[in-house]
Amino acid sequence: MSVSRFFKKPRECECYVIKYVDRIWLSEIGDADVLRTFIVKVNENSPKPLKEIRILLPFKDIENLESVNETCFLPPSQYYFNSSEVASTREYQVIQQVNQSDRFDRFGIINHDGIQNVKVFPLIDYSLYQIGNCLVIRLQFPQKEGLKKGECTEVRLRFQVTSLFNKITTGFFPNYSIELPYFPPQYVNEIDQLDIDKKLEIKVKPILGLAESQFKGGFDIFLYFPPGFEKVTGFNPFKEKYDSFNIEGKRTSEKKLKLLWRLREFLRQRGSPEDSLTGIGQNILISGTLIKRYDTEDLIDTMSKRLPQNRMLRIETYSTFWLSCAAIILAFIAILFTFLKK
Numbered sequence: 001m002s003v004s005r006f007f008k009k010p011r012e013c014e015c016y017v018i019k020y021v022d023r024i025w026l027s028e029i030g031d032a033d034v035l036r037t038f039i040v041k042v043n044e045n046s047p048k049p050l051k052e053i054r055i056l057l058p059f060k061d062i063e064n065l066e067s068v069n070e071t072c073f074l075p076p077s078q079y080y081f082n083s084s085e086v087a088s089t090r091e092y093q094v095i096q097q098v099n100q101s102d103r104f105d106r107f108g109i110i111n112h113d114g115i116q117n118v119k120v121f122p123l124i125d126y127s128l129y130q131i132g133n134c135l136v137i138r139l140q141f142p143q144k145e146g147l148k149k150g151e152c153t154e155v156r157l158r159f160q161v162t163s164l165f166n167k168i169t170t171g172f173f174p175n176y177s178i179e180l181p182y183f184p185p186q187y188v189n190e191i192d193q194l195d196i197d198k199k200l201e202i203k204v205k206p207i208l209g210l211a212e213s214q215f216k217g218g219f220d221i222f223l224y225f226p227p228g229f230e231k232v233t234g235f236n237p238f239k240e241k242y243d244s245f246n247i248e249g250k251r252t253s254e255k256k257l258k259l260l261w262r263l264r265e266f267l268r269q270r271g272s273p274e275d276s277l278t279g280i281g282q283n284i285l286i287s288g289t290l291i292k293r294y295d296t297e298d299l300i301d302t303m304s305k306r307l308p309q310n311r312m313l314r315i316e317t318y319s320t321f322w323l324s325c326a327a328i329i330l331a332f333i334a335i336l337f338t339f340l341k342k
Contacts, residue, residue, distance in 0.1 A: 025256075031160060117148070
C-alpha cells in the first residue's frame, strides 16, 4: 500500500496533514487489508474553508473501500487503536459523541495524540474513481460550510489491495518481495487529468514537536506480516515487535511480526529537517524480502501435497520402499550369520 498525493478544494484553502497512520496487514497470498487514518488541519489564517480532499493512489484497483469514522468513538476495550498507549503522547479521549438522530450532518469531537478538538464526521461522503493507472478517493464533508479555519478533522478509511507482494523464489521456503512507495514523483499524466497542480497539494507535517515529550501527530507506517513470515533483507524499520491485533482492533491468538517506519526518521537520514513539509517528489520507498517459515506440521502437510497423486504410482513407490527395507534386513542377517559361523 502507498500514497501518492493529497489534494484540496478549493485552491485558496490553506491546510496540512498533521497526522497520518497506515496499518497494513498482509495475507499469505500477498493481498492486504489497509486501515488508513489521517488528520487534516485548516490554518488559522486560511482565506477559505476546506470542502473536499482527494487522495491519489498508485493502484488500478482496490476493494471494499469504506469509511470507518464511527470507530473513533469506541472504547479501547472494543477497539484497541483508540487506546492511549497506541498514541505517541499517550492521549486519546472522546470529548463529544454523536447522537444517532442527527449523525448524518453532525460530528463528534476527540483529542488524539496531542491534537485537541478534532472533528469526526461519522458519515463522511466518499467515492472512488479511476484516472489512468491510478485511483482517486474523493472525500466531501457533510457540512456545506466545510472545515473552517483553525479546525481539524480525522478520517479513517478501510480497504483491500490485491497482489501486494511477488514471489521471487520457489521451494519449501519461498521468498517474496514487496515495495511500498510514498510520494513518488511519477503519475504526472494522472495529475494533469485531475486538473491539479502543486498549489492544490495538501502537504504533510511529519511531526508537530521535536522534543520527544512533545511528539504530536506524525506520519507512521505499520506493516504486519502474515503468521509464520519473517523478514530476510531490506525493510530497515524504525522498530519491530510481535503483535496480535487485527484490523478490527481486536486481539487474536496469532502473533505477527509488526514493522514500524516514521517519516521523520527518513528525513533525518537524508539530512532534512525532521519537521519539514513533505509532498510531491519526496519518494519514500519501503522495500524488502520476506520468507515463509514452516513449522513441522506445515512442512509435513506441504510435502504430502507434493507426493505423487496417481494411486498406482504411490503403490509402486511404497512397494519399492518395502522391498528395499527387506533387502537390507536380509543382507544384515547374512552378514550376522557369516560372523557367527566363524
